[in-house]
Amino acid sequence: MVKHIFKQTLLLIITLVISLHALAEEEAREAVAYASSTSIKVNETFFVTVVVxxxxxxxxxxxxxxxNGFVVGSVNAQSSYSNINGVSNNETRFTIPLMVQNKSVTEIPALKVDGLQTQAIPLDVIADNESVDRxxxxxxxxxxxxxxSLYPQQSATYTMxxxxxxxxxxxxxxAPYGEGLIVEQLGEDRQYRAVIGGRQFVVLERKYTITAExxxxxxxxxxxxxxxxxxxxxxxxxGFPTGLGIPVARTGDNYPIDVRAIPSDYQGLWLPTPSLTLSEQWSTTEQEVTVGDAITREITLAITDRDASQFPTIDIAYPASVSVYDERPVFDEQDGKTVMTLKQVLIPRQAGDITxxxxxxxxWDSENHTQRTATLPAKTIHAAANANSAQSNGTEPLPALPMQTEVVEVKDAGYWPLLTSLFALLWVLTLGMWWKSVRLQRAVVGNNTNHTAPRPDNSLATAIASDDPIKVQxxxxxxxxxxxxxTKSALDSYLASVYGNKGNRQQALSALLATNNSVPTPNNPAPSALASITPE
Structure with a gap:
């Protein structure tokens, strides 16, 4: 009984999925028609193309x-198939030669094909002795x-x-221009095809930001x-080409712009925009952490009609009990907004409650003409002492690095990937030489009957080899x-290169590895507990 119900349910689900898929395909099917020209002379041949x-x-x-009203020539039909990245596409293209018989024709009527229907195309039919401005x-x-309508330092988008x-x-x-206006191209040009007024065009689209001074x-x-x-x-x-080019120039409308005054009662950094959002994400939702554990805070600021160079600098005054490492902010374009993402790594250095x-x-809300404030709440955590930390042994905590904020836009990486590969190769060679020296040290220790000093801690060396700053700490x-x-000083330099963008990361990592390998023998090593036992 249960198996029978399961089979019926499974069959119903499969039938529903197939029906929805067929419905989606049916909705996606369309037929589009366009003409080679929409200003036609009587008895002049032109072409209509129907694409399914x-x-x-x-x-x-x-x-x-x-x-009714046309002389129709022989219809040519061509079908094609393509598969791009696993997405298959079929297309059938009909080409119809037509000739208008009289001036009373005002449109190419809608045509039906396999249950689909095209749109009608308006025509401008003129007498044979009249001229047409092609x-x-x-x-x-x-x-x-x-x-x-703009406020000072506010931007608008001009699209041509x-x-x-x-x-x-x-x-x-x-480019457009105007007195007291800063004009800058926005992004790259777009090129695509579109049917406009019953004809197919190649559209070249370019955008500019217009900022009021x-x-x-x-x-x-x-x-x-x-x-x-x-x-x-x-x-x-x-109809044969002459090899000559006819000069053509086109221009659009001019736009009057009203530049409003900055309100006298506005407080804070002047930031006019129709939309601004501020959000954040934390790597952990726990309220209790351990001293030395890393916490990641990712702040996202999205502003409409504002270039990356016009973004405010995020500068948060953290308490001295927290070390802060800023990554470089990254900018992106999403849904017409410029989005800045800033990632911060916070490391508690003292036990207790930390805010x-x-x-x-x-x-300034430029659409509603009012001041607004976007806020992120404070977060209180409790840092528990780490029994194995350097503080428990009387060692000074790692100093906090100064925050650095540098504007970075996503661009072509240039020659940096090549340099990164070169540093990676040098790092592999350094690691190989270190491993060879470790094996040699092991051989010497195995053949030496005298007491030798313990080697540096292997877990730290392994963490350094992984180049993972969290594991290293x-x-x-x-x-x-x-x-x-x-190794404290070398560790500081390494963390500064990772989080503070100070110095070369690979060089700092190699220096930390070399420093760890050169740890001296501790003075007055503690005697073994077994050494004090004397048999009677």
């Missing part, structure tokens, strides 16, 4: 709506501005699109449009006091 993102038959296309139809320009339906060469794009507050200025220039290939009367400060960012805290005292 599925494999269909030639007879599936119904062209009977074209019988160039005006083949190169279009459009622009937009995200807002025409050049739509081309013919071959264009010698392309140049001039502080001196412009309380005034008005004008953003003058960007400009596109190029040369369109020309053909003779028979890790919160932070706040004052900003834990192994160091569990090492004997004389090893901690001898």
């Amino acid at each position: 993102n599925d494999r269909v038959r030639k007879n599936d296309l119904d062209i009977t709506p074209l019988a 160039l005006a139809q083949d190169v279009l320009f459009d622009s937009s501005l995200s807002t025409n 699109q050049v739509m081309v339906a013919t071959q264009v060469s010698d392309i140049t794009i001039e 502080s001196e412009q507050q309380g005034s008005q200025t004008t953003l003058y449009s960007g400009r596109f220039k190029g040369a369109v290939a020309s053909n003779d009367r028979r 890790l400060p919160g932070m706040k960012v004052n900003w 834990k192994a160091w805290r569990n090492s004997p006091a004389h090893i901690q005292a001898h």
Whole structure:
């Protein structure tokens, strides 16, 4: 009975999954139509293309709506298949030669193909003796501005699109400009295809950030449009290329911009934006930690219409009982916002209750014209003493490194991967030479009958070899006091290279390894407990 119910349930689930998959595929299918030109002379031949993102038959296309007002030529159908990264795509393309019979035709009607339907395409039909400005139809320009009201140091996004339906060469794009405005290109150019007004175009899209200077507050200025220039290939009367280029230039609208004054009652760093969010993540949710344990705090600040160079510096005053190591902030673009991520490693150095400060960012809501404050709460933890730590043996705690904040944008790594590989190779050679020396020391100890000093702590050497700063610190805290005292300075330098971006990490790691290998014999070693037993 149970097996029967299980089989029925499994069959129902499989049927549901197949049905949903088929429904998704059905919803994804579409038919798109576009014309080679939408300004047509009577008795002039042009082409309509119908594209279906599925494999269909030639007879599936119904062209009977074209019988009224058009002379229809022979339909050509081509199917193609592609598989990119495991995603398969089918496409069927129909090409239909058409000729308009009279001026009363105003559109190409919608066509049906295998249960799908295209959109109608409006036409501008002119008499045979009238001229058509093909160039005006083949190169279009459009622009937009995200807002025409700015505060000083606030940015808006200007988007310009050049739509081309013919071959264009010698392309140049001039940026917009305006008095009291700072204009900078935003990101890389985008290029894609789109059907616009019943025709297929290649769209070139470029964006700029427009920032109002502080001196412009309380005034008005004008953003003058960007400009596109190029040369369109020309053909003779028979349609053959002449090798000559016809100059073409396009420009868009100019935009008046109102630059508002900074409110007199605003407090804090001036930061105007329509949207700002501040959040954080901790590596642990526990309220109790051990002295010397590392805690990671990751702070994320996202601001709309603001470049990375315009972000505020995050500077949190931590108590002296905590060592702080700042990683370099990383910037990224997400959903139209610039996002800064700052990672901090916090290490308690004293036992007791420690309050890790919160932070706040004052900003001006440019849409609602009011001051707001984004905050992160303070966090209180209890640091328990570590019995094996250097403090228990009277050793001074590791000093906190000064915080450093450096703006880093995600870019091409350049030659750094090559240098990193070179340092890694040198590190492997150093580790090999160290291992060879350790084996030689073991051989000498095995053949020597005299009492020899103990070698440096193997667990610390192993941690150093892993190049994991957390493991290195834990192994160091569990090492004997004389090893901690001898390697403390080298450990400081290594941690500074990892968390504070001071010095070369591989060199600091090699120096720490060499220092650990050179630990001297402790003075007055404690006698063995068995040595005091004398048989009677």
